[in-house]
Amino acid sequence: MEREIKKVAVYVRKSREEETEDTLNRQQSVLIDLCEKNQWEYELFKEVGSSQEYDRPQLQEMLENIRAFMYDGIVIADLDRLSRNTVHFGQIKEIIVNSGVITITPSKTYDFSKDDDDFISDVQSVLSKQEYKTIKRRLVRGTRQSAKDGNWLGKKAPIGYKYNRETKRLEPSEDAHVIQRMFQEYIGGKSTKDIAYEFDLEGVTTSVGMIWTPAGVTRMLSNIVYAGHSLYGRTTQKKVNGKRVVEKTREEEQILVENTHEALVSQEDYDEVQRIKKQRNSRPVPLKLGKHKFSGLIRCGICGRIHSFQTSKYKRKRISSCQTRNYNGDKYVVCSNKGANVSEFEKLFYAHFKKYVDQIEEYVHLIEPKETNNEGEIQRKETQVKKLNQDIKRVQQGFLMEIFTEEEAHEQIKGFKSKIEELENDIERLKEQESFNEQDFLKEKLDRMKLFLTNGDDMEEREANMILQEFVETIIYTKTDNEMELNIVMKDLS
Incomplete structure (x- = not known):
């Protein structure tokens, strides 16, 4: 006796690898015609997703409804539309069996509670998994051949290039000179931070409105596309606990095709940049960071920007003049806050800091030790x-x-x-x-402050900066003409 079917779930899926845009529409049309021919009431579930992913939103919604016994059957184009992963297919099939639902394709109806249909579906699942691997291999071969022909297969053209739709190749754009200058300045000794700061200060722009950061400059200096080559498959996406995670692929999994388009920099310059980057990255961390005692603490009292440091031609350490530029009418105006010798700044800072330490010491003597009972x-x-x-x-x-x-x-x-x-x-x-207790806590803080006051000049710069960062929120610095003003904002010690 055949089961009576009144309401079904129609599930259509298109893999991301499939290039045909009307794949979903063709599936949908065939399956809905089948439902209407048999006078079945249907609910449509439609999505784009990999056959290897189990947590596809539409699939999960359909399975939840199946668990609630809302359908008599599932209508799909082929079993592999549910999954080509044998483990996931087994999980889906268990839900279908437990809910008493049958699976219908245009060519065959499956009742997985029956041994014959269960066996056939398992065989087809194994074959689908093998077919999936074959499709992946074909895609890689096709990608490699298309890249060898010089076609650009990336999603968008890198800065410095534009994509020619007729030739399907990259061509230098109006931004090419920016990339070329970046490589030359790095070879000339500037760091990625120096280049980003300089480009930002000069208002160097690109057609895509690039915001200059050290990380962004690093990525561009590492991109082999500027040497005229194409590299595909550098990263892959995996789902971990429901979230997409980008991972770097192994070198043998990547596709490198040489001389696919006009280079913006020579191979020699590209290799030299990679050599310098590797050399700089091998230096000890303290040398790379170049920490100063007051690094990150001195903020401009006029515009609020953090001040940097420089060494004068007389080997004196200086606080740099503020370089913030604001657009005023038809021209840029540089912030008026001036720089100063660090020695001049330190005299004023230490005087303020000592007063604060004296106040804390006086408070510590006044408070009574309190025993806590927890x-x-x-x-x-x-x-x-x-x-x-x-x-x-x-x-x-x-x-x-x-x-x-x-x-x-x-x-x-x-x-x-x-x-x-x-x-x-x-x-x-x-x-x-x-x-x-509180008194012990403050005494410990006080000892570290006194350590800085007495030994700050003899400490390694990084250690002194760590102590200051512990107590000082920021130092608001203003110097106009010859007058210097400091406002030291201390952190809460509680």
Whole structure:
């Protein structure tokens, strides 16, 4: 006796690899004609997604409705529209069987609860997986051959090039001179930070409105496209816990095709840039960072921009004049805040900082040590930890008795352990408070401030900067004519 079918789910899917735009429409048309011919009420689910992904939104919505017994059947073009992944196909098939749903294609109807149909579907799933691998190999071969012919296969042309739709190749654009200058300045000794700052300061623009950053300059200097070659498949996307993660592929998985378009820089210059980058990246971190005692702390009192440092021709360290430029009518106006010798700045800073340290010391002498009693709170949290450990044992027993699935047990235990870790951290903090009152806390901070006051000039610049960053929020610096003003904003010590 055949099952009575009243309402079905129609599922159509197009893979990202398929280039034909009307693939979905053809599937949809054939399947809806089938439903109307049999007078089935239908609900359409339609999407673009890889056959290897299980968490496709439309597929998951359809499966949720199947679990709720909303359909008598599923109508699809082929079984591989559901999945070409054998594991995922097995999961989908289990949901279909448990919900008493049959699967209908234009050529055959499957009832996976029957052994013959179940076996046939398993064989077809294995064949679909093999077909998927074959399609991927063909795509790679096709991509490689098209690239060898000189065709540009990227999504958009890199800065410095434009895409010619007739020849399908890259051609130099009006931005080419920007890229060429970037390579030459890097070879000439400038860093990516120097280049980004200089381009920003000069108002160097591109047709796509490039915002100049050290990271952006680094990416362009690393792009082999500027040497006239094309490289494809440098990254791949995978889904981890439902989120797309970009990963760098192995070198043997990438497709490098040489001399596909006109180069903007010579091969020698490109190789020299890569050599310099590698050499600079191998330097110790402190040498690369070039930290100054006041790095990141001095802010312009006129425009609010962070000041940088320079060394004068007399080997004196200086705070640079502010270089912020504002457009005023028909011209750019540079901020009027002047620079100064660091030695001149330090005299004023140390005077202000010492006053602050003296105030903290006076306060420490005035406050009375307060003993904290957290015993009750510690006991309460320890009791919670014991209960959570018992809950973990209860879930483990439930898994053995098949009350919980492995996935359910894992999720519950993971949640309990997270709470236990949080409680144990709270207990540790409360125990520390028992033996560490406000006076002790401030004394420790005070000792570090005094260390900077007495030994700041002898400290390694990076260490001195770390101490200042601990206490100072920012130093608002203003110098007009010969008058220098400082406003030191201290961090909250609590």
